[in-house]
Amino acid sequence: MTDTASPSGAVADAQPRNWVDRRAPASWRPFLRLARADRPIGAWLLFWPCAWSVGLAAVAGGAAPDLWTLALFAVGAVAMRGAGCTYNDLVDRDIDAKVARTRSRPLPSGQVTAKGAAVFLAAQLLVGLAVLLSLPWFAVLVGACSVLPVALYPFMKRVTWWPQAMLGVCFGWGALMGWAVAFGRLDAAPLLLHAAAFLWIIGYDTIYAHQDKEDDALVGVGSTALLFGERTRPIVGGLYAGAAALLALAVFAAGGGAAAYAGVAAFAAHGAWQVMRLDIADAALCLRLFKSNREAGALVFAGFALDALLRM
Template identity: 50%
Template structure:
């Protein structure tokens, strides 16, 4: 079968290294979203949050750095695999939505067979990363496969696919926490809950880019459900995020110095609500991408708390 030539995807970076990669590789790099690195950050950051929360009272070490590197590599491999799987399931829907019509499978720059092979290759990389972790963390990680497998179908059956994404995308929190602490406790549950509400907020912002097209093809989302009331809902989600992060830090007796980073993190979250405009897709995309900064602020605050013991 003759495949179409490479196409840039609507919400990729204006220019990236992907555009200069060998032409034969570009569709695969776009399929794994290497031209949209924000997703790698948003998958890795919860893992780093869980790792650092578990390190409070234990301290930072070379093992912490090793786990942080594994989380980063695992996030790259599994985010790419997740996007590939999602596009395999959604290729017909993607072709009907302006923002996603140029994705490799929808545009015909990658065949379905090639996509499955690429998916398996990425999963093998993820498996190599996974087996470097302690057995309890491996077991916890494997549970996420059920969440990942079901995610692409959620937009067809519920108005809350962002909630399912929150459960799925933040599974790095329990994996990393258990790798260090060796147990599931209330601090872990609190941080995971915070992360789920964080995703509910930022992915609702993201979904406003597609609200009109989604309505035409029958895709459900919290953006469509909330409509112009989305800022109020997102403010509520971010309030719960801040509340549960604070609870998690209290449960592990974090250093009082954590409060300064925590305050900055909370301010950054609510500034997103102030900046967003449900009628302007470009603004929603920019606000969504700013969550990398939110996550990095929390990493810095937790790292300081872990360092100070």
Template identity: 60%
Template sequence: MTRADTLDLSGRVADAPADNWVDRLLPAKTRPYARLARLDRPIGWWLLLWPCWWSVGLAAVAAGHVPNVWHLALFLVGAVAMRGAGCTYNDILDRNIDAHVERTRSRPIPSGQVSTDAAFLFLLAEAFVGLAVVLQFNAFTVMVAFGSLAIVALYPLAKRVTDWPQIVLGFAFSWGAFLGWSATFGSLAVAPFFLYAGSIAWTVGYDTIYAHQDRRDDAIIGVRSTARLFGENTKLAVGLCYAATVTAFAVALALAGAGVWGFLGLALFAAHLARQVTKVTTEDPASCLAAFRSNRTAGFLLFAGLVAEALF
């Protein structure tokens, strides 16, 4: 009997939704790779996608035209591919750590569903898809996109050396805040930098909530995080992160010339974040996961406001 058999005969990862489409629809041989790419947990690529789409929307507001649908489609494909590549890379590096954490020991590599060599080949395939997407944009955007690679490479190592790995994740996950703008204008301005700063603060907030699921296991094996750092003060710290997010986004919208619709979207986004902070119970993993996943809705509210602003 393999280690995978002792964990879950279905191969399902512990924190994946029980009725996810990967486990229901994909052929059995392809499921471990889909799990490695986190296709059974789409919230990750949504969180990577939102700064890209916000940037497209913000650029559309500044330019005075509707958002570029082709750019939105490219960023969607790129977010799914690069989220998968980032997770595969992370799982290769963290395979020994994941084996000792209750929530992650059922992942494809530590559970024995995928070998390290096969995972590396899969990583190359995912990276190739991401490269193909990036090359569809103008030369300046390609150059900006490649600037994120060093940050992406450093993130899995950050939790070994700092209590703030969530900031490094924010640097990587928020990079799309530059790309939508540069894809539209072929240059950067002040507004996307504020969008980037706000996205970093947002990432630190939601990933701190997420990290509370593993706080006890992380303490045992020595993995560091803002969840462990903030401890009982997590709600206050996350609230301050979200306040910084909303403030930075407000400046970005003002610089782009947004009006009522854009700020209405921001107000709804802010209200959603405030509800997260008041409702989440950091000692309850299910509550943390639900709050974390709800950021997909938060991102949609802000994006809808930007689209409405550009249209009306």
């Protein structure tokens, strides 16, 4: 493993010439990198289950998706994704220092101290808390229940081959939130939506984890990439198929129509395309396929939103 730190402080797996490295004030860059602002894909992937839930609630309620709720969830996704990355990097800084792709991150490379990262974490959590407290009380309660799985997630790779499953619980939590905001309760539709997001997230994060499988094996941490190995393609295909089936059941439970089902079908087609393209030996391709799930999530929301608008 060779040293991948850049003299400019850029992180090895960030997009070259990203906005943080080009435009952000120099003093802000280490903290923006810590929050992964140079790699916004994680915020998108956290946001989409929230948006799905808002869209599906709109389908069930016969109204347009609530733009204020979507805006709050967008802010919350950015803040909580950044907070999650900061917390994860604090916990994993010794492991990250041993992995080629992650040793240039702000904590293991010394750009940010542990104390500075902790203060930054607190600031991001305050933003997330402000978003949460702006929601109806039942949604606040549902959101608060995500704290324990989020806190446990960084430790899962030390004790299980399935850290992606805990990530699925955490990143899929938003699938409950939009419905909770709209109706003040949870029904079958959002629970099915969360289950769909859970399988989808395990699938795409397994693809992502294939970038690090050699280092993970050397360091001694687990992942579904290591667990599935050469069986990754059929297993990820099954996970994506299960996610699509559960999305269709969620649409059925919400009383959705053709446009919503079309969004699910487009999602399924996108997942099939990913599986057909996948080569677990090609780290760059794995990263591109992982990032393409931004579009996969958008297809579902577009179908839900169109279905809701057609009902008005």
